[in-house]
Amino acid sequence: MTAAPLPDHEYERLLELARYQILDTAPEASFDRLTRLAARALRVPVAVINFVDQDRQWGKSCVGLQDTTASRKHSLCAWTILGEEVLVIPDASRDPRFRDNPMVWEGDLPIRLYAGAPLVTPRGYCIGTLCITDTRPRDLAREERATLQDFAALVMDELELRRHHRELSAQVDWQRRELNDLQQQVAHARVLEAVNELLELPLSPQEATLAAAALVGEAVDADWTGLVSLRGEDLAIQVAHHRPDLSPALLAFAERLPHLSGGLTRLLRESTAVTHLDDYAAHPAALPEAVAAGLRAAAWVPLGQFGETTFMLVVVRAERGPRAAWRRTDRALFDAAGRSVRAALTRRTLLDDQGRAARQDPLTGAGNRLALEEALASRQGAGGTFGLALIDLDGFKGVNDREGHAQGDQVLRVFAAALRGELPPPAEVYRYGGDEFVVLFADLSEDELLEHVDIAVLAARQLTTQPLGASVGLVGGAEAQGGAALLSLADERMYRAKRRRQRARQGQPSAR
Numbered sequence: 001m002t003a004a005p006l007p008d009h010e011y012e013r014l015l016e017l018a019r020y021q022i023l024d025t026a027p028e029a030s031f032d033r034l035t036r037l038a039a040r041a042l043r044v045p046v047a048v049i050n051f052v053d054q055d056r057q058w059g060k061s062c063v064g065l066q067d068t069t070a071s072r073k074h075s076l077c078a079w080t081i082l083g084e085e086v087l088v089i090p091d092a093s094r095d096p097r098f099r100d101n102p103m104v105w106e107g108d109l110p111i112r113l114y115a116g117a118p119l120v121t122p123r124g125y126c127i128g129t130l131c132i133t134d135t136r137p138r139d140l141a142r143e144e145r146a147t148l149q150d151f152a153a154l155v156m157d158e159l160e161l162r163r164h165h166r167e168l169s170a171q172v173d174w175q176r177r178e179l180n181d182l183q184q185q186v187a188h189a190r191v192l193e194a195v196n197e198l199l200e201l202p203l204s205p206q207e208a209t210l211a212a213a214a215l216v217g218e219a220v221d222a223d224w225t226g227l228v229s230l231r232g233e234d235l236a237i238q239v240a241h242h243r244p245d246l247s248p249a250l251l252a253f254a255e256r257l258p259h260l261s262g263g264l265t266r267l268l269r270e271s272t273a274v275t276h277l278d279d280y281a282a283h284p285a286a287l288p289e290a291v292a293a294g295l296r297a298a299a300w301v302p303l304g305q306f307g308e309t310t311f312m313l314v315v316v317r318a319e320r321g322p323r324a325a326w327r328r329t330d331r332a333l334f335d336a337a338g339r340s341v342r343a344a345l346t347r348r349t350l351l352d353d354q355g356r357a358a359r360q361d362p363l364t365g366a367g368n369r370l371a372l373e374e375a376l377a378s379r380q381g382a383g384g385t386f387g388l389a390l391i392d393l394d395g396f397k398g399v400n401d402r403e404g405h406a407q408g409d410q411v412l413r414v415f416a417a418a419l420r421g422e423l424p425p426p427a428e429v430y431r432y433g434g435d436e437f438v439v440l441f442a443d444l445s446e447d448e449l450l451e452h453v454d455i456a457v458l459a460a461r462q463l464t465t466q467p468l469g470a471s472v473g474l475v476g477g478a479e480a481q482g483g484a485a486l487l488s489l490a491d492e493r494m495y496r497a498k499r500r501r502q503r504a505r506q507g508q509p510s511a512r
Helices: 010-019 029-042 142-199 205-219 248-259 288-293 328-358 369-382 396-403 405-422 446-461 483-506
Strands: 046-052 056-063 087-089 113-120 126-134 224-231 234-242 275-277 297-306 309-317 387-394 428-433 436-441 469-476
Touching (some): 010 126, 029 046, 029 126, 113 142, 126 142, 142 328, 205 224, 205 234, 205 309, 205 328, 234 248, 297 328, 369 436, 369 483, 387 405, 387 446, 396 405, 405 428, 405 436, 405 446, 469 483
Antiparallel strands (some): 087 113, 224 234, 224 309, 387 469, 428 436
């Protein structure tokens, strides 16, 4: 038995065969119809459409046989594809190339007549055959050879039709995906525009990022979207959006997450890039509790930092199947929304820092006169009850004169810090000028306020050998209209208190 040599350009021929994606496919009626017609027209018991692969022949359609898959070295069709004409072997048992071939002798229908017409592609490559066999030796007339060749051409037409249909379907699917992507891009652009508009509203950073998280979660058709805030080791979650039919197990897991150790949310807290997972369970840091609750795909979008709080958007899909995977447009929206929120928080932080600097006394860290004027206008405009205390540090000039201005500055810093630390919220401390301070307070009695002032004076005394005290003028917010009038009234009362202290020192010392 002699194996057929390889055709010229064998590698290109195999690539051409692969273009048709026909190998190992299921039976198809169009091909079976052609083999039946060929067997009937040529009066033979067997007709087969065979394709010659690298190491085998494989039958797409068989009449008279169950299967024609065989090693290529035993394939008679491997000889047929060496040319473009019909190959006829009247008696294979007598042909020296095939007389020892097991395919010629074995089976219920041993091969005597073999005739094969090559399947020639439009680019001139022979990828297989339409062949017929008979159990008795005979030749084929010229008309029969032409008929076999015509049937082979019909098989090739069917292959081409099948390929064109597949490629057209792929093109239509691609165009459909592109259209869907374009529609998603337009929709996501509108969402991004809404996010940017939202970030310009007078909302707190937490309110703005929570609302932005909800918009993004709805846009990507997420099952659950949450805003994670991290401050030190503390992790908190606010649910921004979730599907009404979301499983209770996943909602319960989200509530437990702040109390669980490990996991990707904590691991990614310092990340500045978006992280997407289409298969959450496959990640080595995946939490078993999350997998058990039904989490399938997840994305972590860093939103930046405001003050000491780091914000992160976490988006989850729970369903199995293709829908769980993040689309290209989803990932683009995550990136763009994350950048927008981070830029807004950075801008807000910068503005707040500038605002604080413009309203903060650089020496003591207390509010300055501008901050005091704004706070007085706000409190009087709100109409609530509040108190104002004007405090003057008695004896402070002696500290500057005898111990130097650097020591005097330190005394002022310690006094302001101690006073701010002692006063309960919402009380605020302002440096009015020099050694004078103002306290705005609520829900404090006069004795309570004076006690807090005394404690701050005691703290400042630890830094100097000079005698220090404090004179305090107290007024109620309703005693005068306008901040200037209130301060003037407090100033009068403070100087009266100072004179009382001076008289007391000339007689019996006073604590104030």
